[in-house]
Amino acid sequence: MYFERSILSLVLDNLGPFPALKILAKRMFKIDYYYFLKINLSRIVSLKRIRNDVFIEKASQEDWEKILSKLKKYSKTERKEILSRLLFYKKGFNGCYFAKDKFSDIISMQWLITSEDNELISSEMYSVWASLKPHECMVENLYIFPEYRKTGVFSSVNYLLLKKAMDSGISVCKTFIRNENVPALNGFLSLGFKIEELYLGTNFLGHSKRRVRKGSLEGYRAG
Secondary structure (H helix, E strand, C coil): CCCCCCHHHHHHHHHCHHHHHHHHHHHHEEEEEEEEEEEEHHHHCCCCCCCCCCEEEECCHHHHHHHHHCHHHCCHHHHHHHHHHHHHHHCCCCCEEEEECCCCCEEEEEEEEEHHHHHHHHHHCCCCCCCCCCCEEEEEEEEECHHHCCCCHHHHHHHHHHHHHHHCCCCEEEEEEECCCHHHHHHHHHHCCEEEEEEEEEEECCEEEEEECCCCCHHHHHC
16 A cells, blocks of 8 residues: 555655655755735635536545656656655645546645644744634645646636635635746745735745745835
8 A cells, every 4th residue: 555655665766765865955944034924714716717617525545546657657856846845744734625527536635734733833833833723724735636727727726725714714825935936936826815925934954934024015015
């Protein structure tokens, strides 16, 4: 069973020793910048561009097995992205939702993080994320499988997840987008999210931390 194998075993099998060492080296020291975005979910209701052939459901081990069994058909870059999300799932963040088409083929994966995850946030992500209030959520780690990109699924899969959050009584959603991920940034802005802050993210010896870059968006907001 692929799911039961260790992450190290899957990385070595799918990426080889040199890419694995490269990933480890990046964990020694790395700097990234992240946009912090937020939206009042009442603004999402008017969204019209929804595909009616897409649905979402909670991830299962069977779904993961299906993904991992086909992993080698993707490039090593894509495999790394998928395995990083498997590691996140195995940490205990099980609010993972898979979007599927009418044939039940998996289109994308994404996490809905809520206040129920605060204990995990405190133990695993305490220097990256703040605890969430009961009316808040985060959407994180969106991954659309290569064969479904540029097919108009971004708005649909996000709307379905945000609608699920609204139906559970959540009114505010947050997310972090790496500044170089322009397609995702534009996608969330088109949904009505607003940029609140720019964060500097550092990773040193496997320890990640983010802090606000004060005044970093003054020119952006003025424009």
